[in-house]
Amino acid sequence: MPRRKVALERIENRSAMQVTFSKRRKGLFKKAEELSIMCGAQVLVIVFSAASKLTHYANPSVNEILERWRTHLGTNQAPENPYVDLTTKEEIKRLRKEVDERDLIISERDLTIRQLKGENLDNLSIEQLIALSELTQIGFNRQKEKERELYEKTIDELQHPSHHLSNSNCEDALHKEREHYEMKIVELQHTKNLIEEIGRQKHETRVENVVYDQESMLSKLIVTPNSNCENALHDLCLKL
Secondary structure, three states: OOOOOOOOOOOOOHHHHHHHHHHHHHHHHHHHHHHHHHHOOOEEEEEEOOOOOEEEEEEOOHHHHHHHHHHHHHHOOOOOOHHHHHHHHHHHHHHHHHHHHHHHHHHHHHHHHHHHOOOOOOOOOHHHHHHHHHHHHHHHHHHHHHHHHHHHHHHHHHOOOOOOOOHHHHHHHHHHHHHHHHHHHHHHHHHHHHHHHHHHHHHHHHHHHHHHHHHHHHHHHHHOOHHHHHHHHHHHHHHO
16 A cells, blocks of 8 residues: 655644654654764754754764864855955945044034134134124024023013912022023123134234335335336235
8 A cells, every 4th residue: 555645744733743753853863873874974963842852863973073063164164255345345434434524523513612612712814703703693692582582481471370380480490591591691792702802903913914014015115226116016016
């Protein structure tokens, strides 16, 4: 009588599954042993059952075969994909550039903040001082606007005693907030005055330099021979 073909699918009956597992495992280990003895192969078979029970067959031993496997794996790594390596390098390069750009932006913002506080102003040109003064004026106007809004808020809060804060607590909170804005306004005004003073000094220095250049050029006209007078006058006009 021919053998019935067994369907290759998971056995749902637990008892039948255990019987089949035991029989097939023995058959697998027997085939592994035959392969090892007849062909001189080193064989390791590791099996975990559905219940996570471990069984194995090894010839010559588990440790020896695993060590040989690790050695073989270390000396036979697949070659690196040059495209993947190039892509990774390009991505790293892009990220580094992005980080550098962000660091530069942060550094410039920090410098602007310090300058708005009246620091590091000596090395700025008159044009830069004018631009910074305008920026300070914008901040000054903004703080004044916030102070005005706070004043309106104070009036509104005082007219609504049913607010979740008591009148006393409300007044204290608003007073602290008002002090904060007033302090900011004083700081900005101080910075603005400092910027204008430095700008005035730089402007006076520039005027003094121009006057000195003009006087120097006139002295050259006095001692310069007639043949070179036209060139000296031309240089003086350029200075003016």
